Amino acid sequence: MGASNIMIRPYGDSDARAVGILIADTFSEFNLAPLAPDQRDLFLGPFLHARSPDKDHQVAIARAIRSEMVFVAERQGEILGVLRGRTTRLGSLFVRGDQHRRGIGRGLVTRFEQECARQGGGAIKVAATLYAVPFYLEMGYRRTTGVRAYRGFGGTGLVYQPMKKVLKRKQLTGEEVTG
Template sequence: MSTNEISLRPAQETDALVLSAIHIAAIKALPTTLYTQKELLAWRNYQDKPDASKILKRMKVETLWIAIEGDIIMGFASFIVDELIALYVHPKYQGKGIGRALVQHFCDEATRQGIDKVITTASLYAEGFYLRLGFTAIQKAPHYLRGGVVVPVTKMSKTL
């Protein structure tokens, strides 16, 4: 699969259950090398089964875009103006340029709005990915998850 086969489109309410499943699957696939099992469980909101309601709430305040091939949703990104809030690719499709395409789309949208710098909060697993895309680490910071769980993350930015 090349990025030429990946299509991007705005997420629709009917996509919400699949997006929740991708979020859960992506976090479940992470090893416990940088975060504990308890932290990973909190990160996926203590869910083992998809819950469309959380994604539907996000759709009211965030812009969500999905990556598809044919009718298969492979990943998604959510953002608000200049901040990339979330980026998840199903483990089955990782390493194929999907995350890169979603981040590029986010940056292109920001540029179209006259924004010259974007930010994101990267998990320790994703820090290298963002560095390869031209982001710069600003600082390590705590990130507060449900249940009072706090994990280290990296605040990052990119000049467009």
């Protein structure tokens, strides 16, 4: 099943629980697996409690998801992917593992890039996990430096690749650029 039946839409507050679980599961499986268990828990931060019914946990998760732009990929009411960012930075992209290579991540990034261009953004930076580098290269992002150490929610031991893409107005908005 391809991305043709996937709807990319803005995130809503009612999506917080499903998005929190998606982030916890995907980040754990594809990025944190090589780390020691205590470091995995630290990197997950509030997402460690994504399945908790505790209201305080859910409030912390909703707060961690917030960003200038958050888009979700949904099929038949089920959230399969999420992207968070702001005009100059793609903060995070998660697509459920069994949905990889189906165009969902590409759809989320394309929508995000279009919105960044619409808001006047000229370039987007991303701190790509090593797992995600090939995807971002396919999307036109380029490495900007060597790998760096990442510290999220107090965890250590995860590395990332700084990357950047210069947006092309015509490509993103369909407008002809002259000059």
